[in-house]
Amino acid sequence: MKNTLFMIAVCCTLALVSCRKESFTKFPDYDKNWLAMEDNPNDPTIHANFLFYKENGIPVFVNDTIGSQQRVDVFGKTYTHYEVLSLSYSLGGIQSGPPPEVQSFTYCDPADVPNALTFLRNEIMPVIKGNIHVPSILLVENMNTNAFGSYAYKGFNTVVIAQISKIPTMDETTRADYKGAILRSMLTNTVLDNKYAAILDKFYTVSRSFVSGRDAYGLNTYFFNSQTIVGLPPGTPLTFQAIGFLGEDIRIPSTTPISTWLDVSMYLEAALVNTDAQFKQKYAEYPSILLKYGYIRQILNDMGIK
Template identity: 80%
Template sequence: MKNILFVIAACYTLTLVSCRKEPFTEFPDYDKNWLAMEDNPNDPTIHANFQFYKETGIPVFVNDTIGSQKRVDVFGKAYTYYEVLSLSYSLGGIPSGPPPAVQSFTYCSKADVPNALTFLKNEIMPVIGGNIHVPSIFLVENMNTNAFGTYAYKGFNTVVVAQVSKIPTMNETTKAAYKAAILRAMLTNSVLDNKYADILDKFYAVSRKYVNGRDAYGLNSFYLTSTYIVGLPPGTPFTFQALGFLGPDTRITSSSPISTWLDVSMYIEAAMVNTDAQFKQRYAASPNILLKYGFIRQILNDMGIK
C-alpha cells in the first residue's frame, strides 16, 4: 500500500513540474557590431559622421570608447562593459624588436571634425574607392607613435588620423605627406594580402639576395661590410639604400627594417607622396629601390590605386 501511495505522489509531483512554465533567459547582444554607427540628429558631430558612414560605409569616431553595455558576469554580478577601439598594430604576428605602438594621443575638438571629413571625402576616398576595407577612422589631435610618425596609424580595428585641426593651414608639401601617411595606414593590409604573395616574395628577395649568412631584415649596420654583403656592383657603397631599403627601421635607426611588412609600409607611403615620375627621379641612383618600387606599384595598380 505504501508503494502505491509513493507512486501516486511521484506522478503528481511530475505533473506539477511538467505544467510549470520554463523560465525564459534573455541574453544581451554580446555579439553586437559596435562599428555600425547610429545617428543622433541632436549631435552635429555624430550626425556628420553618420552621413559620412552612410556615403562610404566607414564609421568615424572622435572617442576611442565607442559604446557600453550592461552585462552579467559568470557569478551573476552586473557590470558595465565598454567597447574601446584597439590601437594595437595588427600585422606581422609578434614582430621582433619593439612592436609599433601609439605612445600617446589627445582627443580632437568637435569643431575640427567637418574639415577632417571634407578632407577625407575629397582627398582620400577618391583614391581608395570602394575596394579597400577600412574598419573605422578615429580622429584625434596630437598623436605620437614609435614607428609611424604623428599623422596616421593602422590599429586593429581602426585607422587613427591625427592633427585634424591643422588640415586647413597645411601647405601643399605637408598635405601631400599627410595624405600619404593616411593612405599607407589604409592600404597596407590589402597590399599584404595573400593574393600578392608571389610578388611580395620577389620584393623581399631583392634585398635578401645581397646578404650572406644573415637575413637582410633586421640587419645591423655593423654588418654592412664585404664579409656579409655580396653581389653589389663594384664601387657601390654598402648602405641600406644600396640593398633596396628606403631607409633604416623607423624604431631602430642602426638596423634595416626589422619586419617585411614595415618595409612594405615605407614603400607604400613613399609611393603615395610621390608621383611615379618623382619617385623614379628621386631614386634614379638606387636601382634596387626602383626594382622594389616596381613590385609595389604592380600591386597598387592591380588594386586600382593609380
C-alpha cells in the same frame, strides 16, 4: 485507473516544461556590432560623422570609447562594459623587436571635424572606395607612435588619423605626406594579403640577395662590410639604399627594417606620397629601390590604386 495515471503523467510533463520555460535566461546582446553607428541629430559632430558613415560605410569616431553596456558577470554581479577601439595591431603576424604602437594621443576639437570629413571625402575616398575595407576611423589631434610617425596609424579595428586641426593650413608638400600616410595605413593589410605573396617574395628577395650569411632584415650597419654585403658594383657605398631599403628601421637606429611588413609599409607610403615620375627621379641612382618599387606599383595597379 489507467486514465488517471495517464492524466497524472501528462500533468507532470506539462509542469516540467513550464518550469523549464520559466528558468530560461535570455542573454543580452553581448556580441552587438559596436561599429554600426547610430545617429544623434542633437549632436552636430555625431550627426556629421553618421552622414559620412551612411555615404561611405565607414564609421567615424572622435573618442576611442564608442559605447557602453550593462552586463552581468558569472557571479551574478552587474557591471558596466565599455567598448574601446583597439589601437594595438600586429601587422604581418608575430613581431620581432618592438611592436608598432600608439604611445600617446589627444582628442580632437569637434569644431575641426568638418574639415577632416571634407578632406576624407575629397582626397581619400576616391582612392579607396570600392577597393578597400576600413573598419572605422578615429579622428584625434596629437599622436605619437614608435613606427609610423604622427599622421596615421592602423589599429586592429580602426585607422587613427591625427592633426586634423592643421588640415586647412597644410602646404602642398605636407598635404601630400599626410595623404600618403593615411592611405598607407588603410592599404597595408590588403597589400600584405596572401593574394600578393608571390610578388612580395620577389620584393623581399631583392634586398636579401645582397646579404650573405645573414638575413637582410634587422641587419645592423656593423655588418655592412664586403664579407656580408655582396653583389654590388665595385665602389658602391654600402648604404641602406644600395641594397634596396628606403632607410633604417624607425624603432632601431642603424638597422635595416626588422620586419618585412615595415619595409612594405615604407615603400607603400613613399609610392603614395610621390607621383611615379617623382619617385623614379628621387631614387634614380638606386636600381634596387626602383626594382622593389616596381613590385609595389604592380600590386597597387592590381588593386586599382593609381
